[in-house]
Amino acid sequence: MKTATDQLFLERALHEAKRYGGDTWVFLREWVQNSRDAGAGEVALRAAVDMDSEWVECMDDGVGMSDAEMRQYLFRLYASSKEQDAQSIGFFGVGFWSILLFEPSWILIESCKGDQATAYRLDCETFEIESVEPSLSSHGFRVKLHRRRRFARSRDLIDELSVALIRFAGPIRPLPPQLSLRLTVNGFPVNQPLKQPQFLATSLVLEGARGYVGFGTRPWVRLYKGGILLRELTDLHELLPRRGRKYAPKAPGVYAQVAVDDDNLTVLMDRKSVFEDDHLVSVCEACEGTLVQLEKQLIRSLFPLNWTNRRLRIWDHLPKKILVVSIALMVMLMLIVALWPAKAPYPPRPELHSSSLDTVFDHWQQSTIDQAGRPSSWQYQSSAPTGRLVVGHLTDFDPMFGLQPPAKRAIAPYPQLPGAAEPLRLTLGVSGQNAPTLLPVPSGMGVVAGSVTFEGRPVHELGVTAEGMPLVDLEPVKAGTLTYEITQATVEPIVDSRYLETTEFPPQIAAQLDELSRLTPAERVEGVKRLTYLHLEFAQDEQSAQQFISSDLEWVSKTLQIGKGDCDVMNGLAVLMLRAVDIPAFVTVGLPEDDGDMGALHAWTQFHDGTWQMVDFSHGRSQSTNGPSPTPALGQQSAPLTWAWQIPVGILIIGGAVWLWRKRSRRNSELPDQAGELLAQIIEDESSKESELGKLAHYVPALRTIHGGKLSLREIEKLALRHTPILADAKDPRLSVLHPSTTILDRTCPFVAKLMPILPSMLTLDQLERFQGAGPIPDVLKPVGDAIQRHDKSSKLVVLDHIRSSTEARIRFLDGWQQYLAIPARAEWLLRAIDHHAHEPLKATISAAVELLSRQVTYRGAMDAIMADVVKEQLA
Numbered sequence: 001m002k003t004a005t006d007q008l009f010l011e012r013a014l015h016e017a018k019r020y021g022g023d024t025w026v027f028l029r030e031w032v033q034n035s036r037d038a039g040a041g042e043v044a045l046r047a048a049v050d051m052d053s054e055w056v057e058c059m060d061d062g063v064g065m066s067d068a069e070m071r072q073y074l075f076r077l078y079a080s081s082k083e084q085d086a087q088s089i090g091f092f093g094v095g096f097w098s099i100l101l102f103e104p105s106w107i108l109i110e111s112c113k114g115d116q117a118t119a120y121r122l123d124c125e126t127f128e129i130e131s132v133e134p135s136l137s138s139h140g141f142r143v144k145l146h147r148r149r150r151f152a153r154s155r156d157l158i159d160e161l162s163v164a165l166i167r168f169a170g171p172i173r174p175l176p177p178q179l180s181l182r183l184t185v186n187g188f189p190v191n192q193p194l195k196q197p198q199f200l201a202t203s204l205v206l207e208g209a210r211g212y213v214g215f216g217t218r219p220w221v222r223l224y225k226g227g228i229l230l231r232e233l234t235d236l237h238e239l240l241p242r243r244g245r246k247y248a249p250k251a252p253g254v255y256a257q258v259a260v261d262d263d264n265l266t267v268l269m270d271r272k273s274v275f276e277d278d279h280l281v282s283v284c285e286a287c288e289g290t291l292v293q294l295e296k297q298l299i300r301s302l303f304p305l306n307w308t309n310r311r312l313r314i315w316d317h318l319p320k321k322i323l324v325v326s327i328a329l330m331v332m333l334m335l336i337v338a339l340w341p342a343k344a345p346y347p348p349r350p351e352l353h354s355s356s357l358d359t360v361f362d363h364w365q366q367s368t369i370d371q372a373g374r375p376s377s378w379q380y381q382s383s384a385p386t387g388r389l390v391v392g393h394l395t396d397f398d399p400m401f402g403l404q405p406p407a408k409r410a411i412a413p414y415p416q417l418p419g420a421a422e423p424l425r426l427t428l429g430v431s432g433q434n435a436p437t438l439l440p441v442p443s444g445m446g447v448v449a450g451s452v453t454f455e456g457r458p459v460h461e462l463g464v465t466a467e468g469m470p471l472v473d474l475e476p477v478k479a480g481t482l483t484y485e486i487t488q489a490t491v492e493p494i495v496d497s498r499y500l501e502t503t504e505f506p507p508q509i510a511a512q513l514d515e516l517s518r519l520t521p522a523e524r525v526e527g528v529k530r531l532t533y534l535h536l537e538f539a540q541d542e543q544s545a546q547q548f549i550s551s552d553l554e555w556v557s558k559t560l561q562i563g564k565g566d567c568d569v570m571n572g573l574a575v576l577m578l579r580a581v582d583i584p585a586f587v588t589v590g591l592p593e594d595d596g597d598m599g600a601l602h603a604w605t606q607f608h609d610g611t612w613q614m615v616d617f618s619h620g621r622s623q624s625t626n627g628p629s630p631t632p633a634l635g636q637q638s639a640p641l642t643w644a645w646q647i648p649v650g651i652l653i654i655g656g657a658v659w660l661w662r663k664r665s666r667r668n669s670e671l672p673d674q675a676g677e678l679l680a681q682i683i684e685d686e687s688s689k690e691s692e693l694g695k696l697a698h699y700v701p702a703l704r705t706i707h708g709g710k711l712s713l714r715e716i717e718k719l720a721l722r723h724t725p726i727l728a729d730a731k732d733p734r735l736s737v738l739h740p741s742t743t744i745l746d747r748t749c750p751f752v753a754k755l756m757p758i759l760p761s762m763l764t765l766d767q768l769e770r771f772q773g774a775g776p777i778p779d780v781l782k783p784v785g786d787a788i789q790r791h792d793k794s795s796k797l798v799v800l801d802h803i804r805s806s807t808e809a810r811i812r813f814l815d816g817w818q819q820y821l822a823i824p825a826r827a828e829w830l831l832r833a834i835d836h837h838a839h840e841p842l843k844a845t846i847s848a849a850v851e852l853l854s855r856q857v858t859y860r861g862a863m864d865a866i867m868a869d870v871v872k873e874q875l876a
Helices: 004-020 027-037 067-074 095-102 154-169 278-302 307-317 320-339 357-362 507-516 521-535 542-550 555-562 567-580 646-662 673-684 686-690 692-697 713-720 733-737 750-758 765-772 779-791 828-837 841-855 863-875
Strands: 042-049 053-060 106-113 116-123 128-131 140-148 182-185 199-203 209-216 220-225 228-233 255-262 351-354 388-394 396-398 402-404 424-430 462-464 470-472 480-487 585-594 602-608 612-615 726-728 744-746 795-800 807-813 816-824
Touching: 004 095, 004 128, 027 042, 027 053, 027 095, 027 140, 027 154, 027 228, 042 154, 053 154, 067 106, 067 116, 095 140, 154 182, 154 228, 199 278, 209 278, 255 278, 307 713, 388 402, 388 567, 388 602, 402 555, 402 567, 507 521, 507 567, 521 567, 542 555, 555 567, 567 585, 567 602, 726 765, 733 765, 765 795, 765 807, 779 795, 779 828, 779 841, 779 863, 816 841, 828 841, 841 863
Parallel strands: 042 182, 220 255, 351 424, 726 744, 795 816
Antiparallel strands: 042 053, 053 140, 106 116, 106 140, 116 128, 199 209, 209 255, 220 228, 388 585, 396 402, 424 480, 462 470, 585 602, 602 612, 807 816
16 A cells, blocks of 8 residues: 555665766665675576566575664664674665665565564555565565566676676675675576786785786776775775875876775765775875876886986986995095005004993893894904903893893992003093993903093092992093003802892793702803703894894793794893703903904803803803903904905906996897887877886887887987988998988888977988088188187088088998088078178188087187188288
């Protein structure tokens, strides 16, 4: 029975359906979308043409809807049961009624949820909605549309339905936990993956999205969510027009093609402005960035450049002065370093300097792995016999940060060590910001009593820490210079409970340490070394450093989890294991000597076994000693490495660069057809000259020579500075008088004819014959011609009737070069000079010489010398 409510509802639903555009098949997207959101595993569509009608039916095996849900959500606009479901695509409550765009006569809607089935029939002509007997016996949803016949055959209707379904939902992905979602039309599957661009297709690199970006002969951009088409456009700019066009294709006839499937897209699905969708902006930017890279690849593939043109292009884009200055500075630097005199051996009392060492030594914190890849900003050289400059110690253990430096505290005055006959003097720059200050001392050595001075004033208060390090308190002072002497004498650390402070280890390591504790001290140290190398690998890479910094685990846990560390990490773990087996130990930080030079800041281990010993657990090697390592004696040092080898290496590098620079490719590959077409379009389109493609086309070797090679516009311009190009046919016998190195373009090449307006001045063989066969020059110009020839024997002045302006042609014949200076016989200045020559020969000749030389580029720089020669000859 017809009711006013039914009519009002259907009229309003039709109004909303028209918002989806003029595509009558758009309801297929909404059907499949609703089936996917309902958890369907299969969506089956059927269609057929009857005698006077045709119908389309969709059936899925989703959860279905109860009668109450159909009344609440289906037969009410702007209401949806999926509003709170983040995985659903549609939730506006109007998409289903896009079926009205199909212009059905009546609609049958059936649904079964659980054991309850419901069916309604909608008459779209009488606006009646009535309940009918359902035919569904299992959960799912079924919609059937009936309309008057429009297709002649069922096959035509099925084909159009299949094409539309593939376009809207071909790459559909199921909603979890479904593993697949099968689409069929009359029993035939129609699922298809994302369509790839025609050529240069590449995968889109964007987290949470997948798709393809590339080029084709027509533009299209398709955005999918869950494999269902949301929007189809021709340009990315149409998505966010207020952003402005970020990418515009530069190759004529080549267009961008984009297909993106992203579950985070909400374009036109949440009724927000697309300009508020930050994720859509990131998708567009990722596509545009990929297109820019692909376009460069496309241009390179369409316009392959030979080596000569690549070189010319680099040279044009790089300021020549910067390049020349850089090469000159590099050569000068290599010569200075190579010729710098080698340093003499250290004198008996060397004085060594290091800039603000107290600032460097006192500012390192926690693990030095967070400084991976950063070399020390200072250098230090030592002639001390120990080869290890001790900076400080790591003794106190913190569960989160590992071994830490102890508080700088003196436990007693520094012992009075006797001075040596030849002590080593150290001079440090002190910033005055870190007081008290530890004095760096080589291991096995100590500070001579009374030798510490600051800015020339004695420093009497010198303390010693529990680790045996000298400590001086300079506060309050400003920055200055601290000097002290060291001698061969040892101040041993005091063994206390701090050196046995350890932590809990994982059960497996704890059990191994418990077994080690029953062995002799030497065997315990060897066992700890094996455990360290088993669980840690030496590393200073940035990735390991970032893992170490970002981890929230305790120090031992994250160290074992990462399995990598630098010197203080590996030695720190070894110290904790030594302490766990009752061997006092701590980490020493300093500068180990390498070939007489102190290297970067390093860490090693000191442990107590009756006496204090050193062992380095980092770098996969251990050097346990009972004393200092052997180094050159005091006052001696190996000579620094000579840099003279850089001279021949520099010569080879520069010579190789010059050889490559001068190397030319003799043959060029044929241009692809598409590249030729694009080049022709660029030449015809004046507006594209400033584009990247237009600039690149300047270097394309498209101009064929009679010798079989190809040259670019850029190469012709460069060659024209040396000699005039010739335009001729390959079979012309007159070519036999020209030298093979002469640039001769093949006039039958289509690009030569097309590029003639922008090519440099060229000569035909007919014009060349006129130059060679020109008659005698007028008397007024004979002194000028003689003077020019005396200045350059290859030059020849000719006067021709068929030319309208002065020109120059430098041609290389088999017997040498010939420079033609051609002037028109009917030039006004020449005719005027000829008239005046009879009664004023000197004045007329000088006037003609000035006019002639001012028009000739070649001799403009030598104009004064030639004029002087002319005047001298005339006066004689």
